[in-house]
Amino acid sequence: MPGQHRWRKRFAGHVCRWTMPREAILKLLSQTTKHLSAKEIYSALLRSYPGIGLTTVYRTLDLLEKTGMIKKFNFRQGESRYEFASENKPHHHHLICTSCGKIIDYSDFADEELELVDKSAKHLAEKYKFLVQDHNIEFYGLCQQCQKD
Amino acid sequence: MPGQHRWRKRFAGHVCRWTMPREAILKLLSQTTKHLSAKEIYSALLRSYPGIGLTTVYRTLDLLEKTGMIKKFNFRQGESRYEFASENKPHHHHLICTSCGKIIDYSDFADEELELVDKSAKHLAEKYKFLVQDHNIEFYGLCQQCQKD
DNA sequence: CTGATAATGAAAATCATTTTCATTAAAAAT
DNA sequence: ATTTTTAATGAAAATGATTTTCATTATCAG
Structure with a gap:
């Protein structure tokens, strides 16, 4: 290439x-x-x-x-x-350490998540006439290292 | 009071x-x-x-x-x-219009969401030794008004 | 190869937020 | 109730991220 x-x-x-x-x-x-x-x-x-x-x-x-x-x-x-x-690269989300800022990509439970997201998007579209184009899921917490400090 | x-x-x-x-x-x-x-x-x-x-x-x-x-x-x-x-006030998430900035609170599918979130948190804790403390879900798109413009 | 103009980089401007510091005002001590 | 202590305030300046301005440079269509 x-x-x-x-x-x-x-x-x-x-x-x-x-x-x-x-x-x-x-x-x-x-x-x-x-x-x-x-x-x-x-x-x-x-x-x-x-x-x-x-x-x-x-x-x-x-x-x-x-x-x-x-x-x-x-x-x-x-x-x-x-x-x-x-x-x-698969659709993924982020795990963010609120102490050191470390970011971990994860895409576990992608199927279930997608199912829930699709269902929600469909529902929200009907209820609020909102056209969903994108979504974002994040988890915040402490990474292994920062739990010790 | x-x-x-x-x-x-x-x-x-x-x-x-x-x-x-x-x-x-x-x-x-x-x-x-x-x-x-x-x-x-x-x-x-x-x-x-x-x-x-x-x-x-x-x-x-x-x-x-x-x-x-x-x-x-x-x-x-x-x-x-x-x-x-x-x-x-129930745990809720946001629906954000990327055009006008309008924000809608929603808490539909809270049970299913909570279930998935809990499961994910538990899984992520094991896999990455990450201590999940909070999460955030957002949908982005166009509100009814902005779909017309 | 050359001209039109899109893209660049430096400096200044902007926008949200934080810091500094002298003053004010809660509430603890009298 | 009055004084004292010091936390909280507000104005102004500082900061940090990002955007704008504008003169110069470089891409690429002809």
Whole structure:
């Protein structure tokens, strides 16, 4: 696969130009399982792409989110965090440690969850005439390490 | 019930003084079903309590959250929103319109949800040694009005 | 290869929230 | 009831995340 332009076609209709920052940010996010913030992405890229601007990171993240190539999360307050959205990555949710901020992805009980979510969405659509497009489930608590402290 | 000091006892152990801003903010939140932001609370109180400071609103909201008297929510980005937490108010979740920001409380399927949540929490505790303390479920989409626009 | 203009980066602006600090006011002690 | 202690307040400044502005640069259509 021609790395340089692997995602290029997905940009059709959204923007015209395939640039270095866009390639770099998408590549970085596609290669990590972490939920990076804009500033973390900026710092990580400074090595391979000195001169990149934080502004561009924000703009690119917005763009990538609009195209559906990444997902944006706002856990409690603080910075937004971003994760690569791949078709072969299963739908999942997050387990967030309120002490250290550690985030664990989980997709257990996905079937049952999906069933309940579908049923709820259908019900809510009828009751409130609300068109459900997305949902979000999060668990908050303490990770193993933080339970000891 | 002596309105002025209705909630006073709940402050024992947390703070020493029961003040006008605390009474005013708690009263306002207890009387609305809306999910108000700090600034909205500040604006609403300016009428009945001119001179109140936005700083105090933030500090009081933090305090009330710590005592468990209110809950804080961060829907996607923007301001945090607060809601009065009453024992007789059922556990509920939110339906958020991504276009106009309208928020609908819902508690349908609470039993099934609770069952799934409990099961998940137990499972996650075992698998990741994670101590689940809280969870959050949200649906995003378009409200009836915004579907037309 | 070249021109049109989308994308960039630096700096300034914005927005929500927090901190600082001198003043005020609960409520404990007198 | 009055004084004293110190927690709580409000104004202003500081912070942190994100967005906007704008002159410059670089992509890519012709």
